[in-house]
Amino acid sequence: MKETRLGGAFVVFGFMLVIFFPAINHAWSAQEEKLSAGFAWKDGAEIYAKICAYCHEAQVGPPIRNRELPISYIRTIVRNGNRAMPSFRSSEIDDESLTKLADFISKTEAQH
Amino acid sequence: MTSKYIALPKSVTEKVFDAAINDFRSVLGDAAVLISAEQLAPYIKTMMPVSDAEHAPSAALLATTVEQIQKIVGICNRYKVPIWTISTGKNLGYGSAAPAERGQVVLDLKRMNRILEVDKDLAFALVEPGVTYQQLDDYIKEHKLGLWLSMPAPSAIAGPVGNTLDRGVGYTPYGEHFLFACGMEVVLANGEVLRTGMGSMPNSNTWQVFKWGYGPYLDGIFTQSNYGIVTKFGFWLMPEPPAFKPFVIQYEYEEDIVEIVETIRPLRISGVIPNAVVIAHALYEAPVKARRSDYVSGPGSIPDEAVYRIMKDHKLGIWNVYAALYGTQEQIDVNWKIVTQAFGRSGKAKILTEQEAAEDPAFVYRAKLMRGEMTLTEFSLYNWRGGGGSMWFAPVSQARGSETLKQMALTKQILAKYGLDYSGEFIVGMRDMHHIVDVLYDKTDPEQTKAAYQCFDELLTEFSARGYGTYRVNTAFMDKVAETYGPVQRNVHKTLKKALDPNGILAPGKSGIR
């Protein structure tokens, strides 16, 4: 992931919007962190375990695995929520990961 | 003519908004600027008893860097477009991820989610807004740091930045979260980047260890407010104790809340019980074990007689006091003696530990919350009524038995008038108790939705008339609550707003501030 720097690109921008940025603070540009990348999901199983399972494997929400729920239905419910189930944004579960999650939930396989 | 937007910001024409969206796209790229109904659907669902359309955003921006956010506020100033910032966006029962006012652009920082530092020795973390408790917990475990989190009941899917900025709470000894916040980085409306406290000094290494810095302490004004966009957030973590002993104390009668609070207050203030305790009513715990429809049907609130049957059937007290001891085994043994003596005195209390209650699902999830372990079991609350309607009614009470009883009775009476149940608890404090009531209703039922709205309104009116203030509220009632704190505070809030954000681009309406 790109590191935060208030360098070149920003100077150009600051020039454009100088009226709105009377005193741009560059104090932190020199000491920005050397950082790890942001978070990314590994696969559908991980998302299931770290979000869905807390309710759907805990008698809070209904079981959803191994029921051959249609992928499109799963996607819709995740994005829109359903009654008390919260909706999940693409910033939380990106579209690609949602496809993997839906696939994981819908396909029938012996649980281990 | 149909618009390409599902909503527009107040007083902004479509043409002006087009220009703003174009500029946002040039900063973030097309994929990170969401405007279609499908993309915005997750931002629209709320649990409040008002039409979701009233809180529909015009767009959502997925920013990942401070630099992008600085540019975004520049664009907002230019076009007078308001933005509503969320971090992990799970403010469920307080407005969820939807903005306070229709047409505001959601600035969604969920993807700005790096764990910048976790210091094992000094036991602190510095994180970006999108970090969830789950992510941080995984990181701590993976690196064997031996630190515990304190988190709210939606744990895994919520995060420390959003929760603490809304002055949320958890259940460990660090449960009053803002007490343990230490240092913020804030993008101001004019694009400047402020680091609070010791962070203002270049090269300082004490940003996350000393809260106050020099001069007026500023961190507080960025909580429950709209004076800045927090982009980094420091807070303290609790070293894992060598031993942990969760317990529950059950009482049989509602009036016993007096004895409970009188007994627990000295233990909390002296630190014998170190954690943010919970005194949960049977109806708060019941949904983990029981179904409402097995006990009542038809309209109206649940009768006391049915509540007593639930208690008996499911081994609940009418009050269930969850607390824990932390430390070495020796420390715990000493404090356990003090606790059991104090609660044993009247003969009314039933004291249970893991030995007796290890299989009890309510005890299990409460014990997890008290040691910062992920669980979403409390979402069972929503199976009680069904239909996904919820508002947290959250007045503050003195930690004095007579006061908690008065608040409970008044709440129950007003809820009953509207056919709603008292799903309440008292939590957290030493000298205060947050009285937290989940006003549960079926949002698919228009009549019940209307009743819930009126009920909540009356709760706020009646409580404030008696001098009971609310600590936090959903976005539909923020103005009403701001009003209850009087004109002088409102004016000061407004004066600060004008000084820090003259164009009013940051979250207009938050806490009633514009």
Ligand SMILES: Cc1cc2nc3c(=O)[nH]c(=O)nc-3n(C[C@H](O)[C@H](O)[C@H](O)COP(=O)(O)OP(=O)(O)OC[C@H]3O[C@@H](n4cnc5c(N)ncnc54)[C@H](O)[C@@H]3O)c2cc1C
């Ligand atoms: C069953 C259930 C139980 C709950 N239990 C608890 C509980 O125990 N304790 C508790 O506190 N809450 C509880 N909640 C309420 C809520 O879900 C949590 O407080 C949750 O942590 C808030 O969501 P979040 O952490 O994703 O914060 P967000 O939604 O990201 O943020 C909350 C608010 O803070 C402000 N904000 C966020 N980020 C920024 C930023 N970067 N800069 C400036 N302002 C910002 C915004 O006004 C935003 O609306 C519960 C909810 C449910 C459904």
